[in-house]
Amino acid sequence: xxxxxxxxxxxxxxxxxxxxxxxxxxxxxxxxxxxxxxxxxxxxxxxxxxxxxxxxxxxxxxxxxxxxxxxxxxxxxxxxxxxxxxxxxxxxxxxxxxxxxxxxxxxxxxxxxxxxxxxxxxxxxxxxxxxxxxxxxxxxxxxxxxxxxxxxxxxxxxxxxxxxxxxxxxxxxxxxxxxxxxxxxxxxxxxxxxxxxxxxxxxxxxxxxxxxxxxxxxxxxxxxxxxxxxxxxxxxxxxxxxxxxxxxxxxxxxxxxxxxxxxxxxxxxxxxxxxxxxxxxx
Amino acid sequence: xxxxxxxxxxxxxxxxxxxxxxxxxxxxxxxxxxxxxxxxxxxxxxxxxxxxxxxxxxxxxxxxxxxxxxxxxxxxxxxxxxxxxxxxxxxxxxxxxxxxxxxxxxxxxxxxxxxxxxxxxxxxxxxxxxxxxxxxxxxxxxxxxxxxxxxxxxxxxxxxxxxxxxxxxxxxxxxxxxxxxxxxxxxxxxxxxxxxxxxxxxxxxxxxxxxxxxxxxxxxxxxxxxxxxxxxxxxxxxxxxxxxxxxxxxxxxxxxxxxxxxxxxxxxxxxxxxxxxxxxxxxxxxxxxxxxxx
Numbered sequence: 282x283x284x285x286x287x288x289x290x291x292x293x294x295x296x297x298x299x300x301x302x303x304x305x306x307x308x309x310x311x312x313x314x315x316x317x318x319x320x321x322x323x324x325x326x327x328x329x330x331x332x333x334x335x336x337x338x339x340x341x342x343x344x345x346x347x348x349x350x351x352x353x354x355x356x357x358x359x360x361x362x363x364x365x366x367x368x369x370x371x372x373x374x375x376x377x378x379x380x381x382x383x384x385x386x387x388x389x390x391x392x393x394x395x396x397x398x399x400x401x402x403x404x405x406x407x408x409x410x411x412x413x414x415x416x417x418x419x420x421x422x423x424x425x426x427x428x429x430x431x432x433x434x435x436x437x438x439x440x441x442x443x444x445x446x447x448x449x450x451x452x453x454x455x456x457x458x459x460x461x462x463x464x465x466x467x468x469x470x471x472x473x474x475x476x477x478x479x480x481x482x483x484x485x486x487x488x489x490x491x492x493x494x495x496x497x498x499x500x501x502x503x504x505x506x507x508x509x510x511x512x513x514x515x516x517x518x519x520x521x522x523x524x525x526x527x528x529x530x531x532x533x534x535x536x537x538x539x540x541x542x543x544x545x546x547x548x549x550x551x552x553x554x555x556x557x558x559x560x561x562x563x
Numbered sequence: 564x565x566x567x568x569x570x571x572x573x574x575x576x577x578x579x580x581x582x583x584x585x586x587x588x589x590x591x592x593x594x595x596x597x598x599x600x601x602x603x604x605x606x607x608x609x610x611x612x613x614x615x616x617x618x619x620x621x622x623x624x625x626x627x628x629x630x631x632x633x634x635x636x637x638x639x640x641x642x643x644x645x646x647x648x649x650x651x652x653x654x655x656x657x658x659x660x661x662x663x664x665x666x667x668x669x670x671x672x673x674x675x676x677x678x679x680x681x682x683x684x685x686x687x688x689x690x691x692x693x694x695x696x697x698x699x700x701x702x703x704x705x706x707x708x709x710x711x712x713x714x715x716x717x718x719x720x721x722x723x724x725x726x727x728x729x730x731x732x733x734x735x736x737x738x739x740x741x742x743x744x745x746x747x748x749x750x751x752x753x754x755x756x757x758x759x760x761x762x763x764x765x766x767x768x769x770x771x772x773x774x775x776x777x778x779x780x781x782x783x784x785x786x787x788x789x790x791x792x793x794x795x796x797x798x799x800x801x802x803x804x805x806x807x808x809x810x811x812x813x814x815x816x817x818x819x820x821x822x823x824x825x826x827x828x829x830x831x832x833x834x835x836x837x838x839x840x841x842x843x844x845x846x847x848x849x850x851x852x853x854x855x856x857x
Contacts, residue, residue, distance in 0.1 A: 296663040300745050301755035306658035310670070313651045317723055318676055324691040324698065325684065367597040374594040378587055386595075388838040392602050394777075395830035395837075397784025398682075399804040400823040403811050404605040407612060407820075414608060415600065436601050458580040468582055497681025500786035500804065504811065517683035521791060524687065529696055536684045543679040551672070 325540060328533040340534040349516040350538075352427055356515075357495035360434035365488045368442025369480070375443070376450040390444070393437045398500025405433055406505040425507030430515060433501040438491030445487035449480060449557075482557035489553060493546045497539065609827045612820035624810075624818035625825065632798045633806035633822070636714065640789075640802060641782040644722040648778055652729025653771075657763075660737030661745065671734070677726040685723050686791025689716055712794030717802065720788040725778045732774035736767055736844065739851040766851075769843040776840065780833040784826055 286294075289304045329337060340346070374380075375387050393401065409416045409423035409432060416423055423429050453476065461471040499517040506513045514522075516539060523532035581587070614621055624630060655674060659667060677685065691697050693710035703710060710716045744766070748758045764771075786804040793800045795809065803826055810819035 293664040293666070294662060295665060298662055298742070299749050300661050300742060300758070301749075302759070303658055303662050303664075306654040307662075307664070310651065310655040310658055313654075314670075314673060317719075317726060318673065321688040321692050321723070322676070322680070324688050328691050367594070370590055371594040371598065374591050377581075378591055380591055384838075386598065388834050389602060389606075390598070391834055391837065392606060392830065395780050395784075395833045396606070397786060397804050397823075397826045397830070399786040399807050400609060400784070400826050400830075401605065403807065403819060403823060404609050404612075407816070408605060408608055414604060436605065439601055455580060462580060468586075471580075493679055497679075497684070498787075499681065499683050499790075504808075517681050517787065520683050520687060524690065524791065529691070529694075532687060533691065536681075536687050539681055540684060543681070547672075547675070547679045 322540075325533050325536050328530065329537045332530055332534060336530070337534050340531045341538050345510050345514070346516070346519060346535060348511045349514050349519045352430060352513065353496060353516045356427065356430040356434050357438075357492050357498075359431050360438050360495050361488050361492040363435050364438045364442045364491045365484060368439070368487060368491075369446060369484060372443045372446035372450055376447055391440050393439050398437065398498070399504075401436055402433065402501040402504035405429075405436060405501065409505065424505050425513070427506075427513050429505035429507065430502050430513060433505050434495040434498060437498055437501055438495050441491040441494065442484065442487030445483045445490065446480060449483040453479060479560065482553060482560045486550060486553045486557055489546060489550045493543060493550065496543065496546070606827065609820055609824050612816060613824040615820075616817045620817050621821045621824075624815075624821035627818075629798050629801065630806060630818075630822055633801045633803045634825075636717070636801065637783050637803045639714070640718050640721045641779055643718050644725055644782050645775060645779050647722055648725055649729050649771075649775060651726070652733055652774060655730040656733035656737050656767075657759075659734050660740075661742050674727050674730050677723055680723075682724060682785065682787025683791060685788040686720050689719050689723070689792055693719075711792050712796070713800060716792035717789050717800060720792045721782050721785055724785050724788050725781045728778035728781065729771065729774035732770045732777070732844075733767055736770045736848060736851065737763070739848055740766055741851075766847070769840050769847060773837065773840045773844055776833055776836050780830065783829060 287304050289307065293307070294303070332340070371390070375383065375390075406413075406424050406429070408414050409419075409429060411417065411422060411424070413424070421428070423432060457475050457479075458471050461475045462468075466474070497517060499515070499521075502515050503518055506515060506518075508514050508518055516535060520532045520535050520539075523529075523535070582590075655670075658664070659671065690711055692699060693703060693716060694700055695704065695711075697711075699710075710719070744762050745758050748762045753761070784804060785802075786808075789802055790805060790808070793802070793805055795801060795805060797809070801809065803822055807819050807822050807826075810816075810822065
């Protein structure tokens with residue numbers, strides 16, 4: 282069998298297999314991945330490599346760009362924090378309690394994944410505008426301010442914390458809580474000292490996923506933000522603005538900064554997930 | 564004569580592993596209030612605003628030629644990108660789940676990459692490759708081909724954005740299912756395609772459908788990436804989300820929400836299907852990790 286194994290099999294397989302199709306499947310996967318993802322992505326890095334370092338630095342640290350980072354990172358962080366707090370409550374309620382229409386509500390939690398961002402954008406803008414259903418009751422402006430950016434980023438990050446916490450909560454052994462109660466812990470102590478430490482890695486993962494998603498978000502934000510330079514202009518919009526002015530280098534330089542931030546987050550999230558799995562003893 | 568034993572009245576003790584009722588209902592209240600403000604009301608307002616000026620305006624907005632061509636383009640983009648990523652997802656899952664090879668974890672990370680790239684940047688990279696100033700820009704112009712500001716660019720950006728969906732649903736399930744059934748089929752003399760069609764595919768069909776549903780929803784709803792490569796030519800390179808943006812910026816709110824309501828309906832259908840399929844996948848995963856292999 283080994284004799285007639287192909288070059289790819291001999292070079293890559295670490296365990297012998299009788300199943301066919303490895304060469305074809307891996308070859309196609311790598312080719313498709315390269316053409317659709319890797320080569321186009323490398324274009325961004327190669328484009329910035331043609332810039333001189335000072336030109337790159339000026340492009341990515343101009344005051345208007347810095348203001349957009351502050352808004353994007355700040356609002357993403359705020360949205361992810363709100364989602365961490367309320368997502369924990371929602372996940373807890375959905376796993377632990379019974380109440381009317383629970384299944385329906387559970388299914389609807391994924392709405393921000395399924396609803397196109399442009400639809401979410403105009404819906405939130407209409408709601409939080411000064412004459413909108415919610416906006417008219419608020420003493421301050423939300424639509425067309427940085428606060429609007431925060432609202433949109435909270436919406437799109439909502440499912441992440443809930444969906445990472447739910448399976449962990451479902452698998453939680455009741456014995457831990459019983460043991461804590463037997464040893465005289467109050468319910469709050471049990472939550473704080475027993476349940477929460479088990480949930481913490483998943484909570485942090487959900488938080489990081491929501492944050493990462495918010496950093497790159499565009500569609501739901503641009504309608505509600507008002508898009509004033511230095512005030513309510515997010516970084517992805519700034520990239521588009523530069524593109525429309527045919528400043529390809531400027532746009533790509535900012536894109537590379539955002540890409541690097543996203544990749545660092547991705548590595549962090551992978552590490553977090555590994556930690557979460559080892560915490561759960563899997 | 565039998566009498567059922569009368570249980571002693573239980574002492575008024577609270578179950579030590581549940582919360583007092585007031586805590587429970589407060590938490591439910593908080594959760595529902597949060598979801599109401601951030602989910603239910605935004606969903607409701609789409610339909611309310613769409614029908615504000617009556618069914619006549621609603622229908623007119625949906626059957627108007629620009630809207631129809633936007634709907635067509637959205638369907639075309641999804642009809643091309645979903646099958647492409649479906650084939651890719653199956654191929655990737657086959658080699659990753661059924662074989663042990665060097666560089667596997669790197670491959671897994673790279674497959675997830677498009678999820679962490681901002682939609683705007685996903686569009687930008689295709690402009691850098693196929694745009695007039697890009698790598699193939701001059702060659703494409705000389706041969707009178709258009710990718711950016713045309714349908715191929717929209718399809719490419721959509722393929723990129725929805726790249727991991729099918730693969731990431733299939734891989735964990737197929738890894739959990741292992742290779743024993745396929746190996747048995749092989750030993751019994753089945754060839755590769757027979758193994759795939761008769762053993763592997765029936766085992767993963769629900770996860771496959773699940774991935775396709777998610778992939779399709781994202782393909783039809785993508786806004787940022789498509790916005791960068793489309794050029795916004797009415798009646799030609801406008802997808803439904805881009806059409807919504809144009810209507811909204813022209814203050815045609817009822818029309819914008821009418822088209823938006825179609826996409827919101829699609830989202831609801833997606834969630835319904837997703838929920839139904841999710842139950843089946845859960846069963847299959849449980850079978851894969853317990854029963855069958857023992």
